[in-house]
Amino acid sequence: MTTDPDNSDFRYPLRWRLMDGAERLLEIVWPRRFGRFTGWLLLLPALLLVGILVLGLWQMAESSLHVLDRNTFLPSEEYTLSNYGTIWQSATYFKVIWRSVQGAVWTVVFTLLLAFPFAYVLVRTPRAWVRKLLLIALFLPFFIGQVVRAYGILIVLGTSGAVNDVFGLIGVGPYRLLFNFPAVVFGLVQYMLPFAVLMLAPALTSIPQETETAASSLGANWLRSMRHVVLPMAKPGIVGASLVVMTLSLTDFAMPAMLGGGSQDFIANAIYDQFFRTADQGLGSALALLLVALGSVLVAVIIGLFGAGTLGMGEKK
Incomplete structure (x- = not known):
């Protein structure tokens, strides 16, 4: 079986179809015009964890002032x-x-x-x-x-x-x-x-x-x-x-x-x-x-x- 896409015997692999579907879904959820914000999106989980840490430290600082x-x-x-x-x-x-x-x-x-x-x-x-x-x-x-x-x-x-x-x-x-x-x-x-x-x-x-x-x-x-x-x-x-x-x-x-x-x-x-x-x-x-x-x-x-x-x-x- 040839792998030439122009050949009638060629079968598009299922994993390629899944990847194309995921790419189209990503385009809907996160359009290309938002590309300049992608870095911040990737940083969001880390920033969230740091924010939780800072909040915890703030609460401990407040608690330390009470006997x-x-x-x-x-x-x-x-x-x-x-x-x-x-x-x-x-x-x-x-x-x-x-x-x-x-x-x-x-x-x-x-x-x-x-x-x-x-x-x-x-x-x-x-x-x-x-x-x-x-x-x-x-x-x-x-x-x-x-x-x-x-x-x-x-x-x-x-x-x-x-x-x-x-x-x-x-x-x-x-x-x-x-x-x-x-x-x-x-x-x-x-x-x-x-x-x-x-x-x-x-x-x-x-x-x-x-x-x-x-x-x-x-x-x-x-x-x-x-x-x-x-x-x-x-x-x-x-x-x-x-x-x-x-x-x-x-x-x-x-x-x-x-x-x-x-x-x-x-x-x-x-x-x-x-x-x-x-x-x-x-x-x-x-x-x-x-x-x-x-x-x-x-x-x-x-x-x-x-x-x-x-x-x-x-x-x-």
Whole structure:
């Protein structure tokens, strides 16, 4: 059978008919004269989501100005800054905030130390099977929820877990490896590692391998080439990965709750307690806005010092 449309045996495929019908329907719904507004139409869902977020923040800002009446368990009618004063004067909240910032910073440091070699080998390895194996190891955690991974860490690091079993083979332990700050950081690093690799890999891919060859031909060993050539050129990816990991770690809830055992809460855990345990929406809203402000300040400092990295989408410096 020939595919020439002029041949009498030619049959117009059904999928082509469906596409033509969809095109005619689109012409009726959105005529060509509206073409200059197509971009805004495509942006409408994103703008709607941003609008909902802004509305939620506005309502939280309004709620943060009302104190919970302990007699009626209803917010007071008058506006006040008492909730912010409570946070400012509380040593407990200051400790939680400091722990959150420390956790985010340490998570960034350890995640980058592990993610950079992983991304470098992923990009530079000439063996296809190694690259496929690394890609599987990278994307497999995305198919496992954060809570499931936290439970896995609980099992591995538990008193009767695999790590303590290994210690037992050499005659030491068991050790209490859970429900402390290092356990929370370990869980966050394990969770953030794939995100950092995904941010670093494009930056390393954009670095021509010939630059490393040229550095070697000029007498630089691998360490000096990495320090003076690869790392400076990979700066956008490092900054972008740091921004993503820091913001996600600072606002994380599951890892501190599950691996911290209630003694290593981050700001998100304190917000949850105020909203759902004590029903103090005003104080919870104040903490939530404080978290937004703290994250924004940290991001602004990093961008001000190092630029936006890969999140800048190729903007000119």
